[in-house]
Amino acid sequence: MPRRRRRHPRETGAWYDSSPEMPRRTRPADPAGPLLLGQFVMFTGIAALFPVVALYVRHRGGSALDAALFIAGPMVANTLVQVPAGRLTDRVGRRPVLIGARLGYAAICFALFADRGPLWVLALLRAAQGACSGAYVPALLAALTDLTPPDRRATRFSQLQRAELGGLLIGPAIGGAVAVWRDSAVFGVSGVAVLLGLGAILRVPETGRAPREHRRTRPAPVGLRHHPGILVACLALASVGLVFTMYDVVWPQYLAARGATTFMIGISITLFALPMLVLATPGGRLADRADRRVILGAALAVAGACAATYPWLRSIPVILGLGTIEAVAFVMVEPSLYATLSEAAPPDGRGRMMGTGGLFQFGGSALGAAVLGALYGVREGI
Numbered sequence: 001m002p003r004r005r006r007r008h009p010r011e012t013g014a015w016y017d018s019s020p021e022m023p024r025r026t027r028p029a030d031p032a033g034p035l036l037l038g039q040f041v042m043f044t045g046i047a048a049l050f051p052v053v054a055l056y057v058r059h060r061g062g063s064a065l066d067a068a069l070f071i072a073g074p075m076v077a078n079t080l081v082q083v084p085a086g087r088l089t090d091r092v093g094r095r096p097v098l099i100g101a102r103l104g105y106a107a108i109c110f111a112l113f114a115d116r117g118p119l120w121v122l123a124l125l126r127a128a129q130g131a132c133s134g135a136y137v138p139a140l141l142a143a144l145t146d147l148t149p150p151d152r153r154a155t156r157f158s159q160l161q162r163a164e165l166g167g168l169l170i171g172p173a174i175g176g177a178v179a180v181w182r183d184s185a186v187f188g189v190s191g192v193a194v195l196l197g198l199g200a201i202l203r204v205p206e207t208g209r210a211p212r213e214h215r216r217t218r219p220a221p222v223g224l225r226h227h228p229g230i231l232v233a234c235l236a237l238a239s240v241g242l243v244f245t246m247y248d249v250v251w252p253q254y255l256a257a258r259g260a261t262t263f264m265i266g267i268s269i270t271l272f273a274l275p276m277l278v279l280a281t282p283g284g285r286l287a288d289r290a291d292r293r294v295i296l297g298a299a300l301a302v303a304g305a306c307a308a309t310y311p312w313l314r315s316i317p318v319i320l321g322l323g324t325i326e327a328v329a330f331v332m333v334e335p336s337l338y339a340t341l342s343e344a345a346p347p348d349g350r351g352r353m354m355g356t357g358g359l360f361q362f363g364g365s366a367l368g369a370a371v372l373g374a375l376y377g378v379r380e381g382i
Contacts, residue, residue: 031147031204031205032143032144032147032148032156032159032204034200034201034203034204035140035143035144035147035200035201035204036159036160036163037163037197037200038197038198038199038200038201039140039160039163039164039167039197040163040164040166040167040197041167041193041196041197041200042102042167042193042194042196042197042198043163043164043166043167043168043171044166044167044170044171044174044193045167045171045174045189045190045191045192045193045194045196045197046133046167046171046190046193046194047167047168047170047171047172047175048171048172048174048175048178048186048189048190048193049171049175049186049187049190050171050172050175051172051175051176051179052175052176052179052183052186053067053070053071053126054067054070054071055179055183056070056183056184056186057070057119059183060119060122061119062119066119066123068369069123070119070122070123070126071369072366072369073123073124073126073127073130074126074127074129074130074131074133075130075362075365075366075369076127076130076366077127077128077129077130077131077134078130078131078133078134078137078362078366079134079358079359079362079363079365079366080131080134081131081134081135082134082137082138082355082356082358082359082362083352083355083356083358083359084355085097085101085134085135085136085137085138085139085351085355086138086139086142086351086352086353086354086355086356086358087351087352087355088135088351089138089139089142089208089351089355090142090208090348090349090350090351090352092208093206093208094139094142094143094146094204094206094207094208094351095204095205095206095208097135097136097138097139097351098136098139098140098143098201098204099198099201099202100135101132101133101135101136101139102132102136102194102195102197102198102201103198104128104132104135105129105132105133105136105191105194106191106192106194106195106198107191108125108126108128108129108132109129109187109188109190109191109194110187110188110191111125112125112126112129112184112187113184113185113187113188113191114184115184134358134362137354137355137358137362138351138352138354138355138358139351140160141157141160141338141342141350141354141357141358142207142208142350142351142354143204143207143208144156144157144160145342145345145350145354146207146208146347146350147204147207150342150343151288152288153288153338153339153342153343154284154285154287154288154292154332154335154336154339155281155284155285155287155288155335156284156335156339157284157334157335157338157339158280158281158283158284158285158287158331158332158335159280159281159284160335161276161280161331161334161335162276162277162280162281165273165276165277165280166277168273169270169273169274169277174189175189208348208351230340230341230344230353230356233337233340233341233357234341234356234357234359234360235360236296236300236333236337237334237337237338237357237360237361237364238360238361238363238364238367239300239364240330240333240334240337240361240364241360241361241362241363241364241365241366241367241368242364242365242367242368243303243307243330243368244365244368245364245365245366245367245368245369246307246368251265251268251269252265254310255268255316255319258313258314258316258319259316260316264316267320268319268320268323271320271323271324271327272323272324272326272327273327274327275324275327275328275331276327276328276330276331279328279331280331280335283331283332283335284332284335286332287332287335287336287339288339292336292339292340295332295336296332296333296336296337298329299329299330299332299333300329300333302325302326302329303326303329303330303333306322306323306325306326306329307326309322310322334361337357338354338357341353341354341356341357342354
């Protein structure tokens with residue numbers, strides 16, 4: 001009887017182990033582990049920039065408007081490159097985009113650390129940094145999709161969320177400490193962290209289609225025209241981006257108007273992040289096993305009710321408690337939405353699908369940064 005040839009994962013599109021449950025001692029290592037570890041290390045360095053960027057601009061003679069543009073520029077660039085980068089990662093593979101985007105980000109970090117040139121040049125470098133971040137995202141999400149079976153993808157994306165939240169909790173403290181010595185040094189720290197994380201990324205195999213094979217076949221149609229149902233998921237991702245930007249732009253002003261100290265504002269952000277950090281993986285598992293439509297509907301309804309309630313509250317403890325409830329509601333939203341998008345895309349269209357989701361999510365963030373502050377100035381209830 002002829003021996004059956006074992007098909008390569010590049011042919012099947014399945015880089016994960018789909019065999020029945022194996023004993024723990026013989027179970028293979030998680031192939032997506034290096035991606036998650038690398039993202040944690042890199043996001044720690046990237047989050048170190050968050051408390052320092054506005055001060056970096058002010059110390060170089062920039063106005064409040066200059067600081068806003070310095071922050072908004074990378075967000076806009078991040079949004080605009082999502083779909084082109086997704087197409088590129090489907091065409092050339094995941095690894096070239098993952099590695100190239102992070103090398104570019106690190107190089108720009110070191111250029112900003114050198115601190116040479118007028119402020120407008122530094123602002124252009126920051127925008128280019130945002131483009132590098134935006135190019136990385138669809139490649140990362142597509143690679144995680146390739147490496148994960150469909151019934152575990154919400155869990156996988158929740159693990160990614162946990163890695164980023166871990167970096168978000170640690171990074172700003174590192175950035176604040178380094179900035180005491182020299183504010184531009186935080187860019188050097190960020191660049192080093194990205195290079196360290198890249199060491200883990202280099203261990204990840206190429207999971208995309210080979211360029212030669214891609215030329216022989218026409219890519220499957222991907223997009224809102226071909227999958228109208230994903231529009232709902234994309235709009236929900238836009239709302240997620242909008243809400244998280246609210247915490248960056250409006251939340252500190254909202255709490256300060258109610259007498260909260262700077263320390264209490266920091267505690268409020270930690271209280272929002274901690275439930276998401278602790279519940280991310282269990283929430284992802286629940287989203288893999290239950291009806292995601294019910295989960296998303298309930299979670300978004302709770303989050304919307306919380307947002308509508310905030311303007312009426314004056315007690316800081318009550319506000320912090322409500323924020324914690326909102327965090328618990330949000331913990332399953334983003335992983336469930338990206339898992340839904342991953343199921344709607346064929347293997348050779350995952351980069352484009354994730355880029356489309358990223359366009360909506362980061363577009364919501366950019367819109368929130370531009371609009372929410374102005375609306376809060378008119379009336380906080382808006």
